[in-house]
Amino acid sequence: MxxxxxxxxxxxxxxxxxxxxxxxxxxxxxxxxxxxxxxxxxxxxxxxxxxxxxxxxxxxxxxxxxxxxxxxxxxxxxxINTGRANALAEEAINQHIITELQGYDTLKREVKYGDENSRIDILLTSQERPQCYIEVKSCTLLENQVGYFPDAVTTRGQKHLRELIHMVTQGHRAVLLFVVQHSGITSVKPARHIDPHYADLLEQAVMRGVEVLAYKTALSPQGAHIIEPCKVML
Structure with a gap:
């Protein structure tokens, strides 16, 4: 970008x-x-x-x-612009940078889904495999060399985790994708000290089959591009 x-x-x-x-x-x-x-x-x-x-x-x-x-x-x-995260994710998927999200025929943004009046950030579809629902989150909070999410209590983020769990129970693939937009972050971890309920829900989501990915973004005044995977610590 x-x-x-x-x-x-x-x-x-x-x-x-x-x-x-x-x-x-x-x-x-x-x-x-x-x-x-x-x-x-x-x-x-x-x-x-x-x-x-x-x-x-x-x-x-x-x-x-x-x-x-x-x-x-x-x-x-x-x-700072968290609205860029979805576009960065879409670009990285289309450029085959996020290897875990390849092999689909179509990519759509902001598709209505779920039981709680939600919109999924990215929906990948293919005739040969289950649909893939991707919730994108921007990670910018750096503490003690670790990136944390969220940086405040997020009832909206909690709802998104419940929706992803529901998609798995319906036989679909569900992915939580952290787009790391801080050049000092090398790993990502749920911020239990900020929102323990979110951390608990994320743990439940992983146990139910929701996948968690994190990818680092190269930032400059000229542009931003997702470049490589980042370690997720659950």
Whole structure:
């Protein structure tokens, strides 16, 4: 995935009201940009460090700029825009990078499914094998050299795990895919210390046959690409 148009840069001043952040531009101007991350962004906020943002030409947008990348105090890069994770996953599947998800004929996004009024991020289908339901999660929380998910209590994430378990009971394949958008993360683990119920549900899901994958993303101001598998510690 290449960023087009090219990203612009500035220095983070603060994030507030959950979806907004103030950024100082190189010329000294301060602008407010949209923060497309619904989580707590724990360990992802570094005031005074460099950020990169995209710009939309949609005249109806109140805030035309979208926060894409954050540089940490340790010079790591973090993908702030969690909405990019699904596109990164789709690109990696189509480019045969995620080897566990090959051999299907069609790929669809945002398909309604399940018993709890959900939409699956990616649905893979083939005439010769069961359908594959893929829930994509962006992992950005780094603690003690380990990536954790979630970074806040997530009732929505808990619902997604229940839906995946249900798909397995219906004879389908179900996959939870962590897209790692932090250059310092080398392994992924459920954040039991943040959301113990999610961790318990994930353990149940694995026991019932839900597969868990994690893949690392190479990040730069020019673009982002999933490059290699990442260890999952359950």
């Amino acid at each position: 290449q960023f087009d148009p090219k990203l612009e840069t500035g220095v983070l001043l603060k994030r507030y009201k959950r979806f907004l952040a103030d950024v100082a531009l190189p010329d000294g101007q301060v602008i407010t940009i949209h923060c497309p991350n619904t989580g707590s962004m724990k360990n992802c906020l570094f005031p005074g460090q460099q950020v990169w943002f995209s710009t939309s030409d949609n005249p109806k947008r109140k805030y035309p700029h979208t926060w894409e990348l954050m540089q940490t105090d340790q010079q790591h890069l973090i993908g």
